Amino acid sequence: MNSLIVFNLIVSVFAFFVCRAKASRLREKHTLLVASNTHWGWYGFLNVFIPTLVLGVLIHYVGIYFINSGIRSSTALEFASHAEYLLVKENVNASVILILDEISQIRFLSSFIVIISYLISGIEPALLAVQSGTTIEHLDLVVLALKTKIMALTATLVLGVVIALMQAQRSINTVSANYNAREKVEFVIISLLGLSSLIAVLTTVGIVISLLSETINFAMMHSIVDFLFGTVWNPQFTSGEVEGYGSDLGILPLLWGTLYISFVALAFSVPIGLYSAIYLSEYASDRFRSIAKPVLELLAGIPTIVYGLFALLTVGPLLRDSFTQPLGLGSNSDSVLAAGLVMGIMLIPFVSSLSDDIINAVPQTLRDGSYGLGATQSETVKNVIIPAALPGIIGAVLLAASRAIGETMIVVLGAGAAAKLSLNPLEGMATITAKIVNQLTGDTEFESPETLVAFALGLSLFVITLCLNVLALYIVRKYREEYE
Amino acid sequence: MLDTTVDNMIEEKPKIIARDVKVVYGDKEALRDVSLDVMDKTVTAFIGPSGCGKSTFLRCFNRMNDTIANCRVSGSLIYDGQEISAHDPVTLRARIGMVFQKPNPFPKSIYDNVAYGPRIHGLSKNKADLDGIVEKALRRGALWDEVKDRLHETGTGLSGGQQQRLCIARAIATEPEVLLMDEPCSALDPIATAQIEELINELKQSYSVVIVTHSMQQAARVSQKTAFFHLGNLVEYNDTGDIFTKPSDPRTESYITGRIG
Numbered sequence: 001m002n003s004l005i006v007f008n009l010i011v012s013v014f015a016f017f018v019c020r021a022k023a024s025r026l027r028e029k030h031t032l033l034v035a036s037n038t039h040w041g042w043y044g045f046l047n048v049f050i051p052t053l054v055l056g057v058l059i060h061y062v063g064i065y066f067i068n069s070g071i072r073s074s075t076a077l078e079f080a081s082h083a084e085y086l087l088v089k090e091n092v093n094a095s096v097i098l099i100l101d102e103i104s105q106i107r108f109l110s111s112f113i114v115i116i117s118y119l120i121s122g123i124e125p126a127l128l129a130v131q132s133g134t135t136i137e138h139l140d141l142v143v144l145a146l147k148t149k150i151m152a153l154t155a156t157l158v159l160g161v162v163i164a165l166m167q168a169q170r171s172i173n174t175v176s177a178n179y180n181a182r183e184k185v186e187f188v189i190i191s192l193l194g195l196s197s198l199i200a201v202l203t204t205v206g207i208v209i210s211l212l213s214e215t216i217n218f219a220m221m222h223s224i225v226d227f228l229f230g231t232v233w234n235p236q237f238t239s240g241e242v243e244g245y246g247s248d249l250g251i252l253p254l255l256w257g258t259l260y261i262s263f264v265a266l267a268f269s270v271p272i273g274l275y276s277a278i279y280l281s282e283y284a285s286d287r288f289r290s291i292a293k294p295v296l297e298l299l300a301g302i303p304t305i306v307y308g309l310f311a312l313l314t315v316g317p318l319l320r321d322s323f324t325q326p327l328g329l330g331s332n333s334d335s336v337l338a339a340g341l342v343m344g345i346m347l348i349p350f351v352s353s354l355s356d357d358i359i360n361a362v363p364q365t366l367r368d369g370s371y372g373l374g375a376t377q378s379e380t381v382k383n384v385i386i387p388a389a390l391p392g393i394i395g396a397v398l399l400a401a402s403r404a405i406g407e408t409m410i411v412v413l414g415a416g417a418a419a420k421l422s423l424n425p426l427e428g429m430a431t432i433t434a435k436i437v438n439q440l441t442g443d444t445e446f447e448s449p450e451t452l453v454a455f456a457l458g459l460s461l462f463v464i465t466l467c468l469n470v471l472a473l474y475i476v477r478k479y480r481e482e483y484e
Numbered sequence: 485m486l487d488t489t490v491d492n493m494i495e496e497k498p499k500i501i502a503r504d505v506k507v508v509y510g511d512k513e514a515l516r517d518v519s520l521d522v523m524d525k526t527v528t529a530f531i532g533p534s535g536c537g538k539s540t541f542l543r544c545f546n547r548m549n550d551t552i553a554n555c556r557v558s559g560s561l562i563y564d565g566q567e568i569s570a571h572d573p574v575t576l577r578a579r580i581g582m583v584f585q586k587p588n589p590f591p592k593s594i595y596d597n598v599a600y601g602p603r604i605h606g607l608s609k610n611k612a613d614l615d616g617i618v619e620k621a622l623r624r625g626a627l628w629d630e631v632k633d634r635l636h637e638t639g640t641g642l643s644g645g646q647q648q649r650l651c652i653a654r655a656i657a658t659e660p661e662v663l664l665m666d667e668p669c670s671a672l673d674p675i676a677t678a679q680i681e682e683l684i685n686e687l688k689q690s691y692s693v694v695i696v697t698h699s700m701q702q703a704a705r706v707s708q709k710t711a712f713f714h715l716g717n718l719v720e721y722n723d724t725g726d727i728f729t730k731p732s733d734p735r736t737e738s739y740i741t742g743r744i745g
Contacts, residue, residue: 286553363588365584365586365588366588366590366591367551368548368551368582368584368588369584369588369589369590369651369654370590370600371548371551371577372546372548372577372581372582372584372655373577373578373581373582373600373601373604373654373655373658374573374574374575374576374577374578374601374604374605374658375574375600375601375604376574376604379604383590383600383604384590387590387591387592388590388591
């Protein structure tokens with residue numbers, strides 16, 4: 001492949017300059033061209049580059065298809081399972097790569113070298129050289145694969161060269177006044193842009209699908225009713241027992257922990273964030289604002305693991321020593337309160353910065369109107385600015401809530417690992433995110449409900465935060481329309 | 485004969501007396517030594533090209549320039565026998581109402597918009613009292629008939645002209661003595677403009693109205709006194725008829741005939 005790309009690029013660049021030069025010559029003769037010289041250049045470039053690239057990829061996959069079907073239909077081996085077939089395929093491919101590397105020691109233009117040396121001396125010398133070091137399993141299959149591979153490489157290179165040259169010739173001949181090369185070039189550009197946006201969307205869809213399929217796997221092994229409505233979270237990692245029994249995998253204690261900690265975080269961060277936003281946007285002097293706002297936004301850039309350490313090492317022990325133990329309420333340093341407070345600190349800049357933007361978006365004419373009627377500044381804030389900004393502020397709070405629910409590191413470090421339904425904020429509780437981490441780390445068997453439940457938890461979390469985000473965006477958008 | 489003299493004497497009593505008013509934004513002088521008297525029960529128009537200082541001067545009357553950080557006002561502005569700078573801005577703005585260029589109803593119901601001023605100044609004793617104030621203000625704002633059945637709908641849902649009349653009703657609900665209008669029709673179509681102008685004509689029976697306008701025709705239609713501003717100076721201040729028929733300053737003449745501006 002790589003030899004082809006090098007050659008391909010050379011011909012493409014050549015086509016670019018020739019087409020451009022030809023277009024510019026036409027222009028000098030006072031012909032009015034539909035496309036600009038640069039468009040013609042790119043037309044030549046793309047006309048050579050894209051077909052040869054597509055051809056290379058196509059032949060590559062056709063080759064792989066032949067190798068795979070060769071392995072599958074091999075009479076010497078009867079595959080007991082799909083996994084066994086995959087293993088053989090893996091081995092053969094590794095050997096092929098080893099031998100190819102032996103033939104061509106240098107990477108640059110390697111396929112060219114491979115073809116030349118194959119034509120001169122065949123594959124035996126390289127095969128022997130590799131065999132002297134290691135034994136090659138399924139030798140016949142490897143030889144077959146190797147030959148197919150080299151054939152594919154030859155086809156790619158020969159066809160690639162022919163097509164590149166043909167396309168170059170064709171595009172140079174196309175250069176004329178009336179042909180709309182601009183449209184073609186722009187179509188390629190638009191396609192590239194569209195593809196980029198599709199990648200983000202498709203990735204999200206892919207994540208959801210993989211979550212969904214693993215959740216379905218989980219649902220087949222474990223009662224979904226127990227998962228959704230069970231009040232006990234008690235996974236058993238002891239192997240040897242009958243699978244699926246022994247473990248209670250109810251989401252409710254985790255959901256409760258998640259919501260409880262998020263509630264503490266929001267109860268702490270929303271008033272403080274909102275008040276700081278009001279102060280910054282309405283009362284603070286320009287100088288204070290110009291210092292305070294960047295500092296506040298700096299807080300938003302601190303990695304959450306640092307907050308987690310803060311919860312684990314500072315806030316948790318502080319609460320225990322100054323509050324929990326002296327009052328005889330327990331001896332936990334992991335607690336809902338510690339994790340909630342630290343998460344609240346994390347959310348303050350988030351709430352404050354969003355609310356600040358929203359309050360600033362309230363038109364100055366409304367403030368003037370209120371002042372003009374003799375309202376004081378605080379009356380204006382209370383009666384005009386907050387009501388006008390309220391939908392936006394609610395949206396900001398919902399966004400903060402969805403961050404709190406999805407937050408992981410702070411709760412893993414600060415809230416403990418005990419899943420329980422309790423009202424006491426000084427006890428440790430586990431959240432959905434913390435349990436996902438728990439279930440997937442450590443040495444566990446993948447195809448067991450105890451592991452797969454992580455995906456079900458992830459899907460639940462995804463659904464909750466998705467609903468919150470959609471609601472928040474809906475509210476924020478509705479509010480924006482009001483002043484336009 | 486005697487009647488007209490008495491009438492004149494009442495009219496001639498100035499409501500606001502401005503002497504050598506000067507406004508500076510940062511280091512830029514926006515208004516230079518302006519002296520004029522605003523009469524009671526009269527519509528006074530401020531005209532002049534953009535940036536001539538007419539809006540700035542208007543905003544001195546109810547101390548709206550206070551809300552701009554680097555703005556300084558000097559000279560003397562006397563309202564009700566006292567320097568405006570010595571008045572409490574809150575009560576001052578209740579007595580000198582203002583209507584802005586762009587209709588700016590609060591995102592509240594029509595009722596709450598009008599009741600805003602009376603509520604913050606505690607002008608009503610009970611709900612029935614407040615209802616009365618709101619109705620009276622909306623009637624004087626020539627909006628009552630259009631909105632009486634939907635007082636609790638949001639004020640931002642009204643048309644532009646209705647919104648501006650709502651803002652006028654909101655401003656007169658606090659029973660001000662002076663009403664300042666900063667280009668109140670610049671965002672409105674001709675029909676809504678005509679309605680507002682008619683309203684201004686009504687309002688001058690009880691208030692002193694000061695209106696800043698870009699439209700000379702509007703000044704000629706609604707005002708009795710006109711002040712022409714140019715580059716931060718008060719060029720000419722006289723009866724509206726005189727300004728438009730026999731201006732004494734060549735700059736005024738150039739402006740009203742359309743040669744500058």
